[in-house]
Amino acid sequence: MAVIAEILIAALIVLGGAFALIGSWGLARLPSLMTRLHGPTKATTLGVGSCLVASMVYFPFRDGTWSAHELLITLFLFITAPVSANLIAKAHLHRQRTNTDVQPMDGVRDALPEPGGDTEWATFGVDRPEGR
Numbered sequence: 376m377a378v379i380a381e382i383l384i385a386a387l388i389v390l391g392g393a394f395a396l397i398g399s400w401g402l403a404r405l406p407s408l409m410t411r412l413h414g415p416t417k418a419t420t421l422g423v424g425s426c427l428v429a430s431m432v433y434f435p436f437r438d439g440t441w442s443a444h445e446l447l448i449t450l451f452l453f454i455t456a457p458v459s460a461n462l463i464a465k466a467h468l469h470r471q472r473t474n475t476d477v478q479p480m481d482g483v484r485d486a487l488p489e490p491g492g493d494t495e496w497a498t499f500g501v502d503r504p505e506g507r
Contacts, residue, residue, distance in 0.1 A: 380436045384429045391425030394418045408467050416460035424449050 398418030405411045431445045 377436065380432060384433050384436075387425050387429035387432070391422040391429065394422030394425060396422075398422060409464065412460055412463060416456050420452060420456040424452060427452070 395418070398414040398420075401414030401418060402411050405414065427445045427449045431441075431449075434445075435441045
């Protein structure tokens with residue numbers, strides 16, 4: 376049983392390290408904010424989550440006790456990462472729409488669809504500058 380636990384822990388740590396490396400590489404190499412957002416919010420979250428699950432498996436086998444700290448951290452991470460990514464994306468779209476981004480690099484400004492009816496997008500309910 377201990378060999379199976381060691382193999383599982385090693386696999387989770389290697390998998391977590393691979394996801395963290397890929398996410399960090401994407402954060403550094405992808406060209407625009409909207410594409411770079413995927414690195415830390417998806418791949419790195421899975422990498423850190425995998426290492427935390429490895430920790431949840433390791434300590435009960437080593438000490439025979441279990442603590443809920445890693446589980447709570449993992450749940451908090453998996454709940455907050457998509458929310459923070461959504462807020463960052465909304466802030467970026469708002470800056471693109473209101474022409475306040477001094478270095479627009481991803482062409483989002485011209486590709487934003489118009490919402491239907493008399494409503495605006497949730498983050499776009501502010502006065503637009505002239506010409507938009």
